[in-house]
Amino acid sequence: MRPFLLLSTRPEDDAAEGEREAIVRLAGLRPDELVQIRVEAAAVPSLDPTQYAGVFLGGGPFNASDTDKSAVQLRAEADIARVLDVVVARDLPFLGLCYGVGALTAHFGGVVDRSVGEDVGVVTSTLTDEGRADPLFDGIPDRFRAFTAHKEGCRVPAAGATVLATGVACPIQAFRLGRNVYATQFHPELDSAGLAARIRIYRDAGYFDPADTEKLVAFAETSTISDEVHLMMTNFVRIARGR
Template identity: 50%
Template sequence: MKPFLLISTRDNDQAARAEYTSVARHARLRHRELAQIRLETAPLTTFGLDLAAFSGIFLGGSSFNVSDTDKSPLQERVENDLNGLLDTIVTRDLPFLGLCYGIGTMTAYLSGHVDRTYGESVGAVNITVTPAGRNDPLLADLPARFEAFVGHKEGSNGVPPGAELLAIGEACPVQMYRVGTNVYVTQFHPELDADDLADRMRIYQHVGYFRPDELDELAAMAKASGVDGSQHRLLANFTRRYTVAD
């Protein structure tokens, strides 16, 4: 089979490795079936990507925020690289699934509005599948309402032009949408279970997603939450739908 590709933009080695491991595990991919590039390490052109060589593309989370007002040269370069990549992906309607940072990047690319109105603290939230989502192959076998983990400083302030809303939340209304037929983004993290979230929180304990002294309490809340693995089906459905024989 053609491998899938995970594009990471995390400036932390441990976080980048953890993201790869969680995506691979919950998408049910072996390591040879999931390649990874870290876009924060070098410009996109240096990787010589041939998108036709991959069954589909994941874009992971990030410490960057699209709505940041003071952006470093690195962040600006990463965003420019991603905009160029999204131009190809959206125009060609290639299989794509953006996670958390992916929805902010896509919303901005589509000329939607991303701001701090709908940020969510780290924890579990209720996700409700819309009527359009219930008819979508990535969500068809998920419950109409399920829990998933979130933790983000910004959100999409409305559905961008041309997008189909597939899942909604309470504190952050836009939780998942589709562009065209094959391009998807989520605000929640379908790749995280309670252990994954606890590991991620330890890495980012001091960067403002929560008070550092809340770590143990939040980890315990994650364990006691109603997140039951339903959210992982989204990843498995994506890889099952788009796997291409080599």
């Protein structure tokens, strides 16, 4: 059985490992069923996405709307863009987690900006008619709560995108390109412990005032999200495996 691929962009080892562990656990995979490539660490080798059952793109510090991009970010974006070209052209199973929204939207002609960013917190999303009918959201209520934290978002979707979930501050919370290429602005791979860990890791990354770190950790540890949101991870695995 083909493994899944995780493209990570997080330079912090503990954040990258936490992301990998969460995806393995919540997607119901064995550790050897997920191959992780640290895109920020080195140039991506010649990569054939068709060799994998599906591709995850994790979140991280890069933003498509950044105006001053480092050489590392530019190289990582170019590597990811090459993968996205194959994924979309072949309609391969793909799930972008937060950063995937900006990467897909910007690369395929939509508009990404910072007018729809959201602070660290819990967002309520509402499924569209298309979202309710999509297998990615099987078992998920029409309105659900999930963790979020992002500086930018999709203001105008790429041509051909189907909006699957909407929100208030950030109107586009999930979309699909083709039949199998997905991106979510919220984090279906995050539970309370995962968010608390990321808050501590990213205290100086500009998402919030560092002085608020422990207050936000307490918020993460006591917040209630919709447990069903994690079903997106196992649903995506089923989609990718044709079940």
